Amino acid sequence: MLDISPIHAFQDNYIWVMSRPNQPHCLLVDPGDATVVNQYLQQTGKQLLGILITHHHADHTGGLAQLKQQWPEVRIIGPEAEQHKIPLLTETVADNSIIHFPELNWHCQTLQVPGHTAGHVAYYSADVLFCGDTLFSGGCGRLFEGTPAQMLQSLQRLAHLPSTTKVYCTHEYTLTNLRFACEVEPDNLDLLDYQQQSQLKRQNNQETLPSNLALEKKINPFLRCENIALQHKFKQSSALELFTYLRAAKDQFKS
Template sequence: MLTISPLSAFEDNYIWSLCQPDNPFCVVVDPGDATPVLRLLQQQQKTLYAILITHHHPDHTAGLAQLQLAFPEVRIIGPAAERAKIPLLTEYVQQGDTIELTPFQYQFQVLDLPGHTLGHIGFYAAPYLLCGDTLFSAGCGRLFEGSPAQLYHSLQKLAALPDATEVYCTHEYTLANLRFALTVEPDNQALLAYQQQCIMLRQANQPTLPANLATEKQINPFLRCENKALQQRLQQDNAIDLLTRLRAMKDQFKS
């Protein structure tokens, strides 16, 4: 088993650390800031074995130079399609590739997830999904580079994973996303119950993540675009048009 823990960065980023109790190595995901990573490694007396990068945005990559300086042998694995934007990558991966994390006896499958950025990727080893800024709890990433159709297909790819999948996204946006989701489906009882659960977690200063994929398919409007009642409610004819409408509404939403 892996122990996956959030390292807080900036206002609402999570850098995920992947560790095992008796393993001297550690892997981190999307380190926008090196400081919390270096602090963890020092506290636990671990060596940074690899860094997984989902996309090129600075809040996911700005810590790379400092971490590579501290650990020159570290593997820095990220999207082949964004190699020009992430010059410190040492390995380039894309859909269909497998990443062997040998000291952990784990293999992660690479998923192409264009939408938020064109080259965005995710990493999956059941039950763990490391999905960057593609899927959030009760939401999804903004369309900075890709099209609504690309984002829709990326989200459908994630929705097809097993219901037990644990979703490790990289921002604590859940409560704001839930406020928007309730404007879309105010009578969704699963959504209302989940909001109360997440409010309690945040009041206790606990993360709302990882999210459970089965729950997300009940409460996340961006995973419910095939729902005919929802299409009718927002006067859209198909799933991609509904996602396009929802994303535009969310971009304007003041929570």
């Protein structure tokens, strides 16, 4: 059984850790801060085997130099298209690359999901998705380097994974995202119920993540742009036009 747990970093980042009970190794996803990772490794006695990087932003890569110094044999895997911005990568991946970690009996497939950044990748393995800053619970990433068409296509690609897929994104943005989603669909009962559940979790200092794709397709406005009723409501004539409109509106949204 693979254990996946978050290490809290900065204000709202999650560094995901994968390990197995009674095995010494662990994998990390997007370690922006080495200090909190080292605290985890010291507390658990785990050995750092590999690191998966989704994109080049510093809050996802800032811990690499120190971790590489402390664990010189660590595998650091990230997008080939952003290798020039992540010089510490030891392995690069493109679309549909397969990565094996035999020590943990685990493998994953990479998916190119440009939009937030030009070379952003996600990692998928048997109902587990590490999607960085592409898909959030109730939302999606800002378009820093890509186009609305690219991001919509990336989100649609993720949405076609099995509905049971657990969504491990890297920020605790859920409540803010849901406030915007409720502006878009104030009568969406699934959304209102999920908002209430998420509020209770945060009040109890619990993570709202992982989410899952079945839920996200019911409540996330950026996965619902093909909904004709929503297109009519906002006077948009296509999924792309609605996505572009909603992404711009979210950028200006004051929660």
